[in-house]
Amino acid sequence: MDDALRSAPLFRELDDEAAAALRDSMDEVRVTRGQVLFREGDAGDRVYVVIEGKVKLGRTAPDGRENLLAVLGPGQMFGELSLFDPGPRSATATAVTDSMLLGLGHEDLLPLLTGRPEVARGLLLQIAQRLRRSNEAMADLVFADVPGRVAKALLDLSQRFGAASRDGIRVSHDLTQEELAQLVGASRETVNKALADFVHRGWIRLEQRSVVLLDLDRLRRRAR
């Protein structure tokens, strides 16, 4: 079975047989770059696990501005809030790159939660981690400046999409500068200025839809 799937919160605690059975009950969904999987406010009836590619979760303000809550990669799951707290989708899910996902109907997930406490624990762990991240992001919006938040976003993206390269860690985020700004929660101009400053200091190198982190220590200190 695919490594991304085996590491997903739904699957991590299952034995091979149970994992294979669950995999068989899920359907494959393929989306192309920019395609919307569901919108904030829609009725929700499925959870998704990313197998290949990247998906962004975003919210739109009444004036049309957008904010990104997260960019998810292989092994990560979304779409469970509308199950645990019945109500509309809390965010819009859009493919950042061509992606393959597996979907599972909420009605098929519920018996797993009651019959297999280890699955429930895996999901609780994910929700708890997300709450920690959200608390931190909220504190950063209040206490940290934009360059600090940019440094943190780059380090965070590197954990999911980073790979060692000759002179640093190449983070293939596939985000436009606008999307990066939406993730940081600042204007594109301010975020670009921070990135240009990091380039000037030799901490990063910008490439098309990716960034190479050259000086992790400095970036970490800036992110604190």
Ligand code: CMP
């Ligand atoms: P749901 O509300 O069904 O649809 C949108 C999904 O986005 C939601 O379930 C969660 O799975 C996911 N989501 C919402 N908020 C966050 C967040 N702060 N970080 C990561 N994922 C989130």
